Amino acid sequence: MDLQFIEIIPQTGPMFMAALYTIFVGIVACVVGIGVGTGLLLMRNSSLLVLRGFARLYGSFIRGTPALVQILIFYYVLAPLIGIDIGPLTAGIMAVGFNSGAYVAEILRGGLSRIPVGQWEAAEALGLSRHKIWFRVILPQVYNSVIPLLVNEFTMVIKITPLLSTITVVELTRASQMLYNETFRPVEVLLLAALIYFIICFSISQYGEYLQRRSVKYRL
């Protein structure tokens, strides 16, 4: 079997568009994930037992079930339960974001544990409200210290997005499937898709490692 990369190149336009779409979905899902993760972090540190229990249960559920099943649940279960049709893209982004949120919460928890107690004491001594202590003093430092890990989390999110092809979101994997069904050239198309994913994820994870090294060097 001879590979004919040249022949399929004119037809790969949709794949590159889909690659951009994948990145877009990844970014939106990551933003959702950071929001959810922050919410879970606040719940974990709440004085209410119910909220702490919920955050723990949520984390356990997300880590204990496959991302694919979570996506299917968002698409097939939550939409009918609420009674609104949110469409595959929104459902997919929410599912990936809520999945990532549990992991972001763990990352933030690690960052929080490295904040010196003095920061809390100083903020309290200044008479800041609890709300201000969290959002103006503690969280900015937490985010700053975990940026490299959040960058790596973004590659994890990118690697989950292929699962959205099951609920008919036309991201890179779905676009590749459509192309090789059309051209009967799965070898070339899938190699190209793998290459695109590799370039996206590898460059982001290298950037994350660079940030990590720099933060160790300058103790940011």
Place this chain on the structure above:
Amino acid sequence: MTFDYMAIWDNRDILVQGVLTTLIVAGTAIPVGIVIGVLVCMLRISKNRLLRWPAIAYIEIIRNIPLLILLFMVFYALPFFGVRLSGLTTGFICLSIYGGAYFAEVFRGGVEAVSKGQFDAAKALGLKYGFYMRRVIFPQLYGYVFPPATNIALTLIKETSLLSMLAVAELTYAAHDINGRTFTPVETFATIALIYWVISILFLKLTSSLQSRIEVRHLSQPIMTR
């Protein structure tokens, strides 16, 4: 809305079969992945470039490509080269290869965490490479390696759900199957989510008890006795 529990109960055979397939695939891919991981880790920490670079390439390529793409490549692209594998075999091979890369990185992290003095001391005593790796370095790894390796094994268990896309009749495929017969998506998907959750919790319980046992054994026993 009402829950149709009968739809699940009537099709329990499919679910049981699905759970068994999931456990079989994960139960074979995890040990094979650990073996691959140890071997690749040995190559990765080697001083010889010809050994080290292929290991780096393998680890980086696998870790930066989604598992689904790997599955599709083996399942849809290999037949063009005359290799035709069933969905189950594809899943087993891909999960092993995929897990191997992650396990290798975990083991490398462990080896790097062991203090350098241990290597120097072992060498100064004139121990051979294979012997001091096996008897001095690896026993110290368990503490560092066990928790992250457990996470990767758990990930592999969860990733078996992707095999449903290759029509392997594991748990997620069973849910699609039941849903297709009874059209009860809410009940079926909620049920399999619960089943996966229970499997994960049991797995974590099992590994944490295993970990404490291993640690007790290695702490209570001098490393160098023969």
